[in-house]
Amino acid sequence: MLVDLHAFQKALSGLPEEETVDSSEVHPYLLNEIFHPILTGKSVCYGDIDFSEFDADDLSVISDYCDRRESMMHKLWEYVNELSKAVASACTGRAFC
Amino acid sequence: MVEINEYLWATIYVLKTVYDHNPESPIFHEYASAVIDGDLIYEISENAIQQFFADTREYYNEEDDVATYVFLDPIITQYWKLCDEYEKKLRLDPKDNRFRQDMDQALDSALYINDYSYAYNWYSDTKHEYGCKLVLLCYCEFWSYHWIPKALSEAYDAFVHYTKLIKEAIAELDLPKIDDPSMQTYQRKKAA
Numbered sequence: 668m669l670v671d672l673h674a675f676q677k678a679l680s681g682l683p684e685e686e687t688v689d690s691s692e693v694h695p696y697l698l699n700e701i702f703h704p705i706l707t708g709k710s711v712c713y714g715d716i717d718f719s720e721f722d723a724d725d726l727s728v729i730s731d732y733c734d735r736r737e738s739m740m741h742k743l744w745e746y747v748n749e750l751s752k753a754v755a756s757a758c759t760g761r762a763f764c
Numbered sequence: 765m766v767e768i769n770e771y772l773w774a775t776i777y778v779l780k781t782v783y784d785h786n787p788e789s790p791i792f793h794e795y796a797s798a799v800i801d802g803d804l805i806y807e808i809s810e811n812a813i814q815q816f817f818a819d820t821r822e823y824y825n826e827e828d829d830v831a832t833y834v835f836l837d838p839i840i841t842q843y844w845k846l847c848d849e850y851e852k853k854l855r856l857d858p859k860d861n862r863f864r865q866d867m868d869q870a871l872d873s874a875l876y877i878n879d880y881s882y883a884y885n886w887y888s889d890t891k892h893e894y895g896c897k898l899v900l901l902c903y904c905e906f907w908s909y910h911w912i913p914k915a916l917s918e919a920y921d922a923f924v925h926y927t928k929l930i931k932e933a934i935a936e937l938d939l940p941k942i943d944d945p946s947m948q949t950y951q952r953k954k955a956a
């Protein structure tokens with residue numbers, strides 16, 4: 668597989684920035700006080716949770732959100748894996764000097 | 765690093781169920797300094813199972829690989845006694861008592877767990893100090909321990925709800941009827 672990195676970079680930078688997985692339905696308390704800290708490697712204890720801040724049903728919403736993120740990450744890794752198989756080829760013309 | 769998986773959220777779900785039942789439960793003190801971790805799901809669920817009824821006993825039969833939970837509580841005993849009283853007043857057979865049928869249905873709904881390897885029942889045990897108990901059997905292939913706390917919470921709420929209803933029904937039975945002489949006297953006095 669041949670990849671034109673210049674064209675690839677140009678295509679990527681042309682894409683609009685957007686949230687990879689929609690989190691608008693996720694309860695902000697669970698997202699900001701539990702999910703994000705854990706994602707960034709911080710330890711969150713059960714004693715840190717304010718259980719009055721959310722409903723039990725909110726937990727299934729964030730669990731689904733995590734599943735979708737996981738699935739998206741899996742696709743991304745598959746793509747990265749494919750790209751890594753590409754063989755570098757030398758330029759046919761002089762690039763400088 | 766802690767893995768974010770469904771069991772991590774399930775541990776919080778189990779504790780949330782306990783919180784909604786009793787925010788002062790000792791389980792919160794016990795796990796206050798524990799880092800959120802899906803690997804704790806079984807331990808937290810086992811602990812949470814103890815938090816809903818006044819006295820929860822657990823037995824494990826190694827030979828058959830069956831875990832038996834026995835739930836004892838004054839609310840269960842009281843409901844059974846009220847059912848007895850209702851049947852006595854109406855000279856009803858227990859199987860025709862709508863309050864027993866209603867509780868059977870409520871428990872079927874509360875204790876519905878998406879798992880095939882369990883059974884439950886509630887019955888009178890005259891040998892026991894509480895007189896009546898709710899029993900849950902989890903067979904060897906049962907894996908949904910984290911759903912038990914929610915089921916118990918709903919079962920407890922059902923006992924509270926139907927206790928109120930049966931008390932009202934018994935109180936109504938105790939009211940004098942229109943053709944009752946005491947009721948006629950009462951109505952005459954009221955009219956005068």
